[in-house]
């Protein structure tokens with residue numbers, strides 16, 4: 001698997017972690033649980049999501065190998 005494919009896979013799985021963190025936030029809100037760490041939980045996957053997402057976004061403009069790897 002090329003490094004671009006690894007970046008895409010990491011982004012893909014981090015999106016699941018982020019979704020779970022958002023759901024945990026909503027559950028905590030509705031249960032009126034006051035915990036700052038739950039609020040900050042979503043930032044753990046969001047920061048590498050931003051980095052890998054911006055990397056994928058930039059790839060076509062950098063004129064290197066396609067982000068889609070074998071797919072394009």
Ligand code: HEM
Nearest residue numbers: 008009011012015016018019046049050052053054056057
């Ligand atoms: C934080 C800023 C983010 C940026 C800059 C970003 C950027 C990108 C880019 C450029 C792509 C590739 C699109 C293409 O195929 O041309 C992508 C794919 C994707 N993004 Fe993001 N994204 C971000 C956050 C998220 C979040 C929050 C989620 C979901 C919770 C998410 C889920 C996905 C998924 C599932 C894909 C498809 C991955 C695949 O092909 O397997 N992203 N994103």
